[in-house]
Amino acid sequence: MSWTCHLDETDVQEYVGRVLGTGYTVADVTKMHGGAQKVVYKIHCRNGFACVLYVWDLTKNYFQEEIANERVHERSFGGHSFETNNRWLRNHGISTPALYDLHTGQDRYPFDYALVECIEGQKAEAYFKDPDQRVRDEVLERIGSMIERMHANHRQGYGKPDQSGNPRERCHLVQLENAKEQLSYIVLHNGSIRKNHDRLLAVLHELESRIDSRKRYGFIHGELGPDHVLVTDRLEPYLIDIEGAQFFDIEHEHTFLELRFGKHYRYFQQNGLDPNRMLFYRLHHYISLTSGGLKLLHRGFPDQVFASNLADYHARNTLRFMEEWQLDN
Structure with a gap:
């Protein structure tokens, strides 16, 4: 052996x-x-x-x-x-x-x-191109139902389930600080972002200023892409890589689902999401994924092509979001 x-x-x-x-x-x-x-x-x-x-x-x-x-x-x-x-x-x-x-x-x-x-199965993305539409619908509807049940669990404070809840009302401020930290890394390696650093910061702060206080948080996975759902032969979905799960704004999850599942996000759409939080978290994810891709690239991640493409793709998304938002506002 x-x-x-x-x-x-x-x-x-x-x-x-x-x-x-x-x-x-x-x-x-x-x-x-x-x-x-x-x-x-x-x-x-x-x-x-x-x-x-x-x-x-x-x-x-x-x-x-x-x-x-x-x-x-x-x-x-x-x-x-x-x-x-x-x-x-x-x-x-x-x-x-x-x-x-x-x-x-x-x-x-x-x-x-x-x-x-050990859950024997495939990652959810394997079903995106399944030749049987009924199978695709079944898998994605089951994932959507699971996500909805998870998000429907609420409490007043955000944070891990074994914590009493963070006293700060505005959990998105954690992500505002994170976005600023990630930008400081990106500007060292991406000239286009560096040229637009101040504009991006202004947009981030403007988006944050439009978010109202909230005292109701749902339980989210935190990084829920199709690669973090295993699907068995019985089409039963299982969540994996759950270490980052916590009570938080569910808009954080929905914008990530929207990004990672693409056209299949329609199976997860939900009424009542805060549009201001959705905008803020979209930009946060673009910035965070740009930085994440660069760090993987610089720190020896085995799939260097993936890391490079991740950073480049989301750098373009970041700049596109900024331009479109400023045109609309």
Whole structure:
């Protein structure tokens, strides 16, 4: 058996046996695509069972600096955030892979790791071009229903479900500061954004000034693209990469869904969304994704073409949004 894993072979076998039982003998471990935030392995057992090992190794994270500077309510990395959100989602009937065990002791290894249910299926984007329209409708309608149920859970303070709620009423101010920080990074590497920095800041502040106070926040995933939904052969959707979920403005989620699902966003449209928040968060996402793409590009993300295209595409979106908004206002 070829071995490639954060944990050595003996430790993986001991961990699986302790959590699942002595009848579960590890046959192989394969590395899966875990994105920019964690490393993911699939564990195959000799009895045919499979599960997933999540490893939150900060040294392998492409946003180490940002994580180190996160405030408590913004934390979107590590075993605790995963455990808290996993419990909340499953307790509220939102499908996400079951957590079998979480190890946070960091006694032998300097990182959190967890054993998680393996959901066999495809990412939602695989169904965008399904030749059967009924299948496409079924998948996207089920995802839409799941999102609506999740967003329908409200509380007065924003933040993680295990926190009492942040006392600041205007949670979008967190994203205003984030957009300004991301712009300061972008201007070091993109001449077009650099030339328009002051104009972009003015638009951001103007959009923010139009947002009214709110004391009602829905539960959102926080980064809900089609790659963060697994769909089983029974067309059942499961949310993954849930560490960033929290109570927040649901417009933050809807503008991201609109961006990532494109024409398929029609399955998720909802009445009563605040148009001023929608405008603000659209621009925030464009800026954030431009910066994110650049950071992946500069920090050695394996798919450099993807990182470059992400940064270029959203830089153009940022400038286009600014021009169109100023023409309309």
